[in-house]
Amino acid sequence: MELRPILTAILNDYALPLSGDHGVGHWARVLENGLRLTDETGANVEVVSLFAVLHDSRRINEVTDPEHGPRAAEFAAELRGSVFDLDDHKFRLLHSACEGHSHERNHPDATI
Numbered sequence: 001m002e003l004r005p006i007l008t009a010i011l012n013d014y015a016l017p018l019s020g021d022h023g024v025g026h027w028a029r030v031l032e033n034g035l036r037l038t039d040e041t042g043a044n045v046e047v048v049s050l051f052a053v054l055h056d057s058r059r060i061n062e063v064t065d066p067e068h069g070p071r072a073a074e075f076a077a078e079l080r081g082s083v084f085d086l087d088d089h090k091f092r093l094l095h096s097a098c099e100g101h102s103h104e105r106n107h108p109d110a111t112i
């Protein structure tokens with residue numbers, strides 16, 4: 001999966017410092033750890049990769065921002081079809097993972 005167009009879309013109006021706690025370095029660590037876990041869990045690589053770069057992409061505060069997950073889910077919906085393509089099932093997984101990111105800790109689906 002080519003992440004460059006997605007990163008470009010995210011960075012066009014990212015609200016926080018790129019080197020902040022939830023910036024690009026954090027996304028890269030989430031991506032690296034997520035990809036390692038896909039081998040062990042069977043989680044979907046495309047969804048995990050997209051989640052890694054999208055999950056904190058709509059934060060407006062480094063400390064408390066309980067709605068950043070739902071905003072990231074809606075941003076993913078805006079990008080779908082123009083910046084990336086996922087079938088309906090994979091997109092539901094991505095949307096659910098982003099939406100629940102700020103408050104869900106466990107989910108029965110390994111991808112989420």
